[in-house]
Structure formats: structure tokens, C-alpha cells
Amino acid sequence: MTIKVSAGSAFRRPASMALAVALILGCWGIYARISARNALSKEAAESAVPLVEVVRPSRAREAESLTLPANVQAYADAPVYARTNGYLRRRLVDIGAHVRKGQLLAEIDTPEVTQQIAQAEAGLATAQSNATLARTTAARWSAMLATDSVAKQDVDEKVADAAAKSADLNAARANLNRLRQLGDFQRIVAPFDGVITARGIDVGMLVAAGSGPGVGPELFHIASLHKLRVYVNVPQAFAPYIQTGGEARLRIAEQAGNSYAARIVSTSEALDQSSRTLLTQLEVDNSRAQIRPGSYGEVEFEFPGGGGNVRIPANCLLFRAEGLSVVTVDSNNRLQIKPVTLGRDFGKVVEVAAGIGSADRIVVNPSDSAVAGVSVRIK
Secondary structure, eight states: OOOOOOHHHHHHHHHHHHHHHHHHHHHHHHHHHHHHHHHHHHHHHHHTSOEEOEEOOEEOOSEEEEEEEEEEEEEEEEEEOOSSOEEEEEEOOOTTOEEOTTOEEEEEEOHHHHHHHHHHHHHHHHHHHHHHHHHHHHHHHHHHHHTTOSOHHHHHHHHHHHHHHHHHHHHHHHHHHHHHHHHHTTEEEOSSSEEEEEEOOOTTOEEOSSOSTTTOOOSEEEEEEEEEEEEEEEEGGGGGGOOTTOEEEEEETTSTTOOEEEEEEEEEEEEOTTTOEEEEEEEEEOTTOOSOTTOEEEEEEEEEOOTTOEEEEGGGEEEETTEEEEEEEOTTSBEEEEEOEEEEEOSSEEEEEESOOTTOOEESSOOTTOOTTOBOEEO
């Protein structure tokens, strides 16, 4: 049997297939466009809700330590200058020598002072002779006055002359004592037990009395090492905990693993206005000479914790005209503005005494335009 196919039906079949493909492509394009529009609308809706980062407050510890940089100095540190002019006759100690109080360090040759002492001694003898003669004369004239042998005016003059000669004697004696004391300054002695840390003179050098510019270098520099002074600047937040007699620990960087007991002996009792710190002085026993004066150290203090207070990063605070506050996120992801009362300031972290709890979610770097009730997304 022969089947006959018309030319019209042969052309209609490819046309139907092309139409079907066109419809499919059209539907896919419409679907893709609708999907993109819906995704864009969703993204725009999400972008309209602010994205915030939150942190949880941390509880303050029962006790905490604070480590501060410290300046270590000798308990006593003094330069030694000459009190008389002359040439250095001999030097008995050098840098690094351990000396005792009153120990002879050097001697100065002062020929001028020696001659002045001899002159003063002669002057004292002359004054003493004149005073003796004046007293004898006054006594004789007073005796003659009793028999009216001399005038009273002459007697008064002799008595006054005897008083003047006595005053001259006292002045000559005082001058001699002054020169003898000046002669004693030929001997340079240690003012206290310590170590010679510097020497500015040598035998034969000319030394001048006094100190300061234009006078000359110091003869010696002495430091007492058996006990050290340690100075620390304590921030204002911790100043109330600094009490005289309190304990601390001193650490030196080059002595890893070692620490030394330090005791608070005094404070400046006032905060420095530029740094808001309290200058604190501590003492450290250095009888074994393990610490060198002038070292850089660190002092560790133990302070009580904040009790029930919580701590948050300092960049969570919001400063407004009505006062200090923080921005929190509630269970419905809406903003809440809560006023807070601060405790201690630790720099990057602050202590909050009232206003929030450890369960609150605190917004980091809140916007100044934050409004309560606004919905947000958590980053």
C-alpha cells in the first residue's frame, strides 16, 4: 500500500517545533528576569536593614594585676664637689670602688689656706694680747676712779676699749675657726656608704670650690646601692588602691624569671594634670647588688576585681548630650539605648558599674544616629 504525504504537512511539522522552542526560550527569559527582579528586591530589602556587630560583656575577675613601667634609682645619689681651691694632691679611689661613710677619697693641696691659717693664728695672738691689756687697763682705771684720781669719762673710755678689744678677740677666733674648717675641706670624704659611679678629676688637676657652670667638674659621684627607690606613675583609675605599706613585685627585663619584693613607701598625694597619674615611690632591698640603679623595670600590682561589674570594649560607648550610653540588640533584633555608669577605665576596655548585664548584646561602634526600635541584622 502506498502512503501519500502532502507537502503542506511536511512544512507544518518543523514550524511547530520552532514555535515550541521559541515559547520555551521566551518562558525561560521571563522566568530568569522575574527571578533576578525578586533577588534584587530581596537584596534591596535586606540592605535597608542595618548590619551591626555585637559583643557580650565579660565579667570582672575577683582580683587582677596591673603591670606598669618603672624607673629604678639609687636610694641615695650625690655628686661630691670641692669646698676649697687648690690642686689635687692624691686620689685614693676610682670608679666602682665601694666606700664607707667618712672614708677618705682624695686630698687637696691648698697652700693659700695654710698661709691664711698661719696669719689668722698670729692675728688671734695679737687680739688676745690687746684684749688682755685693755682689760687690765680698764680694771686699774676703775680702781683709781674709786679714789677720784681720774675722771669718770676716762674710765668709761678704758672700759669701752676693753669691750672692743674683747670683740676683736672673738672675731679673730671665729676667723681662725673658719679657716681651719676650710683647711679640713682639703680632705674629701664619702658622705655615705656607696659605690663610686663617676670620677671627674685626677692627681695634679686644679679644683675650685663650689658647683655649677664655670666652676669645674664634680670630683666624684656616689650612689648607695643597698636599697633602691622605684618610681611608678599609676593611672587615675587605680590610684585609690595605692596605699602606703602595700606590696608589689619588681621585674627587670634582662633578668627573666626573677622578681623582687617592693614596698610602697609614699605617693605624691596628687595626680599629674598632664598625664592623670599618681607618682608612687617604692623601695626594693638590693643588699645582694642584683639590680643596677638606672635600670628600666616593670612593677606588678595586685588590685581587687570589679565584683559584679562587667566590661565592654571602649568603642561600644555612645556619647550623647543626655549622658553616656550603649546600644543593645534585643531578642527581636531591635535596637535599644541604655544609659550606663562607668567604673574603671582600662584604655581599650572599660568597666560598667550599672546599666547592662552579661546577657546583653552590645553593638560595637554604634552610629551617633542610632534610634531605639530600629530593626537590625547581626553580623
